[in-house]
Amino acid sequence: MKTSIAKQLARRKRRIERRLRWEGSSRFGFGDVVLRQANVKYELGTRSRGIVYGGIGLLNRVAQESGLPRAINQRLQLLKRHLPYSESDHVLNIAFNALCEGTCLQDIELRRNDENFLDALSAETIPDPTTAGDFCRRFNAFSVQVLLDAINVSRLRVWQRQPQDFFGEAVIDMDGTLVITTGQCKEGMDISYKKTWGYHPLVVTLANTGEVLSIVNRSGNRPSHEGAADEADRAIALCRRGGFRRVRLRGDSAFSQTEHLDRWNDQDVVFQFGYDAKQNLVGIADNLPKSAWKKLVRPPAYEAQGPRRARPPRVKREVVRRRGFERLELHSEQVAEFDYQPRACRRAYRMVVVKKNISHEKGELRLFDEVRYFFYITNDREASAAEIVFGCNDRCDQENLIAQLAGGVKALSAPVDNLVSNGAYMVMASLAWTLKAWAAMWLPVNPRWKEKHQAQQRLLLRMEFKTFVGAMVKLPCQIVRQARRTTYRVLTWNPYLPIFFRLCAALRC
Secondary structure, eight states: OOHHHHHHHHHHHHHHHHHHHTTTSTTSOTTOOSSOOOOOOOOOOSSOOEESOTTHHHHHHHHHHTTHHHHHHHHOOOOSSOSSOOHHHHHHHHHHHHHTTOOSGGGHHHHHTOHHHHHHTTOSOOOOHHHHHHHHHTOOHHHHHHHHHHHHHHHHHHHTTSOGGGGSOEEEEEEEOOEEOOOSSOTTOEEOTTSOEEEOOEEEEETTTTEEEEEEOOBTTSOTTTTHHHHHHHHHHHHHHHTOSOEEEEEOGGGOOHHHHHHHHHTTEEEEEEEOOOHHHHHHHHTSOGGGOEEOOOOOSSOOOSSOOOOOOOHHHHHHHHTTOEEEEEEEEEEEEEEEOOTTOSSOEEEEEEEEEEEEEETTEEEEEEEEEEEEEEOOOSSOHHHHHHHHHHTTHHHHHHHIIIIISOOSOOOSSSHHHHHHHHHHHHHHHHHHHHHHHHSOOOGGGHHHHHHHHHHHHHSOHHHHIIIIIOOOEEEEEOSSOEEEEEOOOOTTHHHHHHHHHHTTO
């Protein structure tokens, strides 16, 4: 980042800090109104031109530097004639719509009619919503996989920029989620186990960076594990090709497909899956000696910052107790392990079991106690039983990622009319989340400021999509077009701008 830009950012930061220090000062009398009626006048600008989503140019630069448009155009052949759009134009158009807070295909029309937005991307025009929907309908199952392969080519290029410690272990998570639709004519939709109409896509992600490795759309009544083994094999091959020295698979009990465990074990793939509490396993756990059980001590969810504060009253619990509702109270957890050979396997694996001691209470009365068992199967012989449990529990973070794809990116939706085209839309829209991860991974780490720069990388990787858009994309900018350059003049300040300009310098924007 240039020294002049750093000085300007520091100056803007000082200005806002001075204004915030006036809060509560004697300058304002008691009862004064801060938000006053201002003398407002609106005019139509004639010379100065700007856009709200000024960070879109930086994300476009990330896509270009990763080679994404070139990889898509070389592999994906859906259009017989390019008049004037190529396949990459359609794909990035849908991804950029999500980055600009678009919630549906119709929101593309707002960007299409914004002359300054088009100038910012050096584009004469972009596809309209109808053309974007028609592009989604051109996909079949094979071409969706071709698109994923093209994205993975660029993904490998981004991974190559990472330090060696990045390639220690790849943690691959798998889960299914429901996409509800109120449409009446969407081919492939069905009734799910929750009695809702829609689809049931399978989402495979990389826990290290939060990248979406694949999304496979399925009918609403299909089981979670359907097609999961094939997608896991593709993800394993991708991570091996990327240079990861170790691969770990994680999933809940629906993904513990015992017919594949021996094959993954022979490939030196570590797996950690939840396992159904079947009657024979419960019997084994009941007959374990007391010496086999150890108390499970969970680490604190977070470390408190600042002085210790009084704990607020638990209002919800008091209401439940006062009204006499039945509730479950966890009293203790214990962990044990034993070897177990599933019927479809040729060898025994490590079965870790957690025993939860739960009491059923109603009002002030304690009705009865209950013991519940939770099982986890793994071929990891090095980690302790508690570490296996915590690792499987960490997979629940993928549910937060899926929630971001559904509620933040709006990628898990069904705007088109059939199963495959909606799956293609999910893949293209989820690119917005992947570009966020790539932007974080593109940030350089200076050895002198290693801890600070790595913390900034983690901040972007863990940031919610809405916060990322507000911090790095929704930046009011003046657009100045010159002969061979488009200049974005940032007109605001926020605490993330130093990271923004460091990324600009890394991409030579």
